[in-house]
Each structure stands twice: as C-alpha cells, then as structure tokens.
Amino acid sequence: MSEKTPVDFWFDPLCPWAWMTSRWVxxxxxxxxxxxxxxxxxLAVLNEDKLDELPEEYRELLxxxxxxxxxxxxxxxxxxxxxxxxxLYTALGTRFHNQGEGSEKExxxxxxxxxGLPESLMDHWDSTPYExxxxxxxxxxxxxxxxEVGTPVIAVPGADGEQLAFFGPVVTPAPKGEDAARLxxxxxxxxxxxxxxxxxxxxxxxxxxxxx
Numbered sequence: 129m130s131e132k133t134p135v136d137f138w139f140d141p142l143c144p145w146a147w148m149t150s151r152w153v154x155x156x157x158x159x160x161x162x163x164x165x166x167x168x169x170x171l172a173v174l175n176e177d178k179l180d181e182l183p184e185e186y187r188e189l190l191x192x193x194x195x196x197x198x199x200x201x202x203x204x205x206x207x208x209x210x211x212x213x214x215x216l217y218t219a220l221g222t223r224f225h226n227q228g229e230g231s232e233k234e235x236x237x238x239x240x241x242x243x244g245l246p247e248s249l250m251d252h253w254d255s256t257p258y259e260x261x262x263x264x265x266x267x268x269x270x271x272x273x274x275x276e277v278g279t280p281v282i283a284v285p286g287a288d289g290e291q292l293a294f295f296g297p298v299v300t301p302a303p304k305g306e307d308a309a310r311l312x313x314x315x316x317x318x319x320x321x322x323x324x325x326x327x328x329x330x331x332x333x334x335x336x337x338x339x340x
Contacts, residue, residue: 132163138269138281140171141197141220142189142231146279148302150217153282155308162284166213168205169266169279170198193231196253200236202262203252204245215243286320294319 137153139146157164172194179187197220204212219239223229229238237250252258269281272293286292297315302308318324 132161133285135162135164136167136283137164138167138169138279139217140169140279141201141217141224142171142194143279144225145298147221147225148300149280149296152299152302152308155304156312159309160312166217167265167269168198168202168262169269170262171278173263173266174278197231197236198262199252199256200249202258203249203256206258206261208245212245219243292319
C-alpha cells in the first residue's frame with residue numbers, strides 16, 4: 129500500500145475563505161490518497177506593513193481581532209504538537225464562521241475546551257514568546273506563493289519532486305464527495321502547468337456555510 133501524499137495547508141482561523149477551502153480539502157482527504165498537515169499563517173503579519181493602504185474597517189479588524197487567535201494557535205502547536213492544529217482549527221472555525229460567535233476571547237477559550245486543550249493557552253492572547261515561530265510558519269507558507277495573496281496556501285509534492293504550491297482555491301459552498309475530488313484534480317492540473325498564473329470567475333456572493 130502506497131503512503132498517502134502529504135498536503136500542507138496554511139490557515140489563519142479568522143479568514144472565512146480559508147475555512148471554506150479547509151472543509152473542501154478534508155472532503156478530498158476522504159476520496160483521494162492524501163493526508164493534510166496544518167500550519168499557521170497570519171493575516172495580521174501579512175498586512176502589518178501596509179495597514180495605511182487598507183480600508184478602515186479591514187484595518188481595524190487586523191489591528192484588534194487578528195492577533196489574539198493566531199497567538200493562541202501557535203502556542204498550542206508549540207506546547208502540544210502540530211497534531212492538535214487540525215482539531216483546534218475545526219473547533220475555532222465552527223464557532224467563528226458556522227455558528228457566528230465571533231472571534232472574541234471567550235469563543236477561543238471555548239474552542240480550546242472543545243478539543244481538550246488547557247485554558248492557560250489564553251495567556252498568549254495579548255502577547256506570546258512564540259511570535260518568532262508564528263512569523264516563521266507564516267513566512268514558510270507565503271514564500272511559496274508570494275506576498276500578493278492571503279490565506280489559504282496549499283503545497284503538495286510535484287511530479288518532478290519539487291513542491292507545488294498555490295493560493296486557494298477560493299470556493300463556496302465547499303464541494304463534497306466526487307465534486308470535491310474533481311476540483312482537487314483540476315486544481316492540481318492547472319497549478320502544475322509551467323507559467324500558469326491565475327484564473328478567476330465572477331463572484332456574486334460571500335461564503336456559504338449552509339451545507340457545512
């Protein structure tokens with residue numbers, strides 16, 4: 129039996145689009161021989177040098193709400209191992225996005241409890257000694273695709289042995305079953321073409337969480 133193909137997935141728990149993509153890739157894991165490995169990246173880190181260029185509402189979001197959750201998540205990884213990230217991300221995303229509880233401290237503390245992690249991790253909310261590890265994890269992901277994109281970033285082994293990395297795909301609602309598999313196969317196909325840069329289509333609505 130062949131080993132499963134590792135799929136590295138970088139996320140910020142605050143991002144609704146990354147959340148949709150993560151639910152899709154978990155569907156792919158059911159129908160393709162892959163294994164998802166979770167990593168932390170940060171929209172706050174990504175945008176910290178260009179806050180003055182951002183709309184006021186988004187700038188306020190990054191300054192007041194984006195740091196706390198990723199600090200707690202990176203602390204969980206450092207103190208309890210990378211294997212806790214998948215379940216913790218699911219708990220956070222379910223509360224943030226599906227249940228609309230927001231990303232406040234109380235919500236993050238409840239998500240920690242959901243997965244059996246200690247509430248003491250909330251001590252990292254306002255600052256953390258693991259900021260270098262957070263920035264290193266973020267850099268590892270974003271360096272694969274460039275500074276012009278956000279979350280998520282996905283990387284897989286390419287046919288030539290080099291890692292194939294891409295932003296997205298941005299998809300709503302998250303497809304399931306064979307639809308998920310077809311999107312996976314197609315994404316890998318276009319991303320593996322030398323020189324392929326970008327594909328977009330008209331977007332008429334935001335994330336659809338109704339079928340999650």
